Amino acid sequence: MSIADIRREYSRARLDEADVSQDPLVEFARWFAEAREAELPDPNAMTLATASADGAPSARIVLLKAFDERGFVFFTDYRSRKGAELEANPRAALVLYWGELDRQVRITGTVSRTSHDESERYFTSRPLGSRLGAWASHQSRVLPGRAALEAELRVVEARFGDGDIPLPEHWGGFRVVPETIEFWQGRESRLHDRIRYSREGGGRWRVERLSP
Numbered sequence: 226m227s228i229a230d231i232r233r234e235y236s237r238a239r240l241d242e243a244d245v246s247q248d249p250l251v252e253f254a255r256w257f258a259e260a261r262e263a264e265l266p267d268p269n270a271m272t273l274a275t276a277s278a279d280g281a282p283s284a285r286i287v288l289l290k291a292f293d294e295r296g297f298v299f300f301t302d303y304r305s306r307k308g309a310e311l312e313a314n315p316r317a318a319l320v321l322y323w324g325e326l327d328r329q330v331r332i333t334g335t336v337s338r339t340s341h342d343e344s345e346r347y348f349t350s351r352p353l354g355s356r357l358g359a360w361a362s363h364q365s366r367v368l369p370g371r372a373a374l375e376a377e378l379r380v381v382e383a384r385f386g387d388g389d390i391p392l393p394e395h396w397g398g399f400r401v402v403p404e405t406i407e408f409w410q411g412r413e414s415r416l417h418d419r420i421r422y423s424r425e426g427g428g429r430w431r432v433e434r435l436s437p
Contacts, residue, residue, distance in 0.1 A: 277314060278313040289319075300396070304395050317334065329409045330409070344397030357390065361377045418434075418437075420434055
C-alpha cells in the first residue's frame, strides 16, 4: 500500500453551531475534558508554530500547562529557538490533535511572557529532575555530545545539593492570547465540521462555519 492509499472515514461525532457555546474557552474546556476522559495519551500535547523575524517558520510539540480567558500557556527555555523567535515575532499558532476522537483545535494569536510569579509557581511544582534539567540545558544550543550535557547536570547537582532550586532567569512561560480558535470534527467523505471563533471588540466572539 502506498502512502497515498492510507485513509479512513471519520464518523464519531458531529459539530453544529446550535450546540456550541458562544465562548470558545467554555467549548475548549469541554473538548479538553472529553479528551482526558477518553484517557488519550498526552491530551495536552500541541504543535506550536512560530516564525523568525524574516518569516522562516518552525514547529514542534510542546505541552499545554494552563488555559483560561487570558489564553493558553506553555513553558520553555527563553533562550531556545522558539523563545528567540517569539521575542522577535510574538505571534504563534497552536494545534491540538486528538485522533482517537477525530478532533483538532487550531489557535492563532499574539504571545507574551507569563509573569515571574506564575512561572515560579509552575517551576516549583515540577519534579526534581526537571528543575535540575532546566539549569543544566541551554535549549537548542549545539552540543559536542551527550557527555557534555550529563557533565553539566553533575555541576548543577553539586551546586544546589539538597537545597532549593530557584527559577532560572532564562526559563518561564509564554501565553498565547487567542485571536481565532477553530474546532474541527472529522466527518464522513471528508465533509468535516469546522467552527471558527474570531475575537471582536468588547470581549465578543464571532462564530462561523467554515467549508471543509
